[in-house]
Amino acid sequence: MVRIRDTPAWRMYMRLASPVFTGAPGEDAYKFIVSMHEILHTAGITDTLRFYYVTHRFRGGAKAWWRDNLASRQAGAHPLTWEQFYGVFLARYVPCSQRDERRGQLFDLRQKGMLVATYALSFSYLDRHSYPLIPTETGRIWWLISGLDGSLQLPCVQLEDKGTSFQAIVDCAATVEAAGARAARPQVEILDAAIEGIISIRGQSATIL
Structure with a gap:
């Protein structure tokens, strides 16, 4: 032997x-x-x-x-x-109470506006302390995706269908998040400029009066 x-x-x-x-x-x-x-x-x-x-x-x-x-x-x-x-x-x-607490927190975890990096870090911590609630890599990926904000889910699902890793899904969500932030910035800048213009006009009007 x-x-x-x-x-x-x-x-x-x-x-x-x-x-x-x-x-x-x-x-x-x-x-x-x-x-x-x-x-x-x-x-x-x-x-x-x-x-x-x-x-x-x-x-x-x-x-x-x-x-x-x-x-x-x-x-x-x-x-x-x-x-x-x-x-x-x-x-x-x-302790059983500690295991149950972590599992409950994992069940309730959703991104809800958190940065992807913060959400993924919270997920990994609770997942580690709830093992073997999600014993496979595929299960961890789908659980992570289901808790992402809606606009981030589709690109991650498409990537997962091709076969990928947990970290690749996190990177994908973070990339989409960053792209969305860049796209929203010009709109915010335009709105800020409009507000500043309105304030300026009101200030001029008050001076004239």
């Missing part, structure tokens, strides 16, 4: 900058688990082995907790699936 550490996937994984997790108070458990998920996806690690790679990065209290967890499992029990491990990890390190 080939050991996991002798496989090409392990060698690729070791070349990636994987974070460590100690379980210390204030440590961002969500950031760790989502970062590891992305790294393992890049390395082509299958779901059945992902928990092994994640726990390899445990240190201190987290490592002791995981050893206790393994010791409490019945002999001959099936290995944990990724979903099972993820659920156990969250139950230990992320």
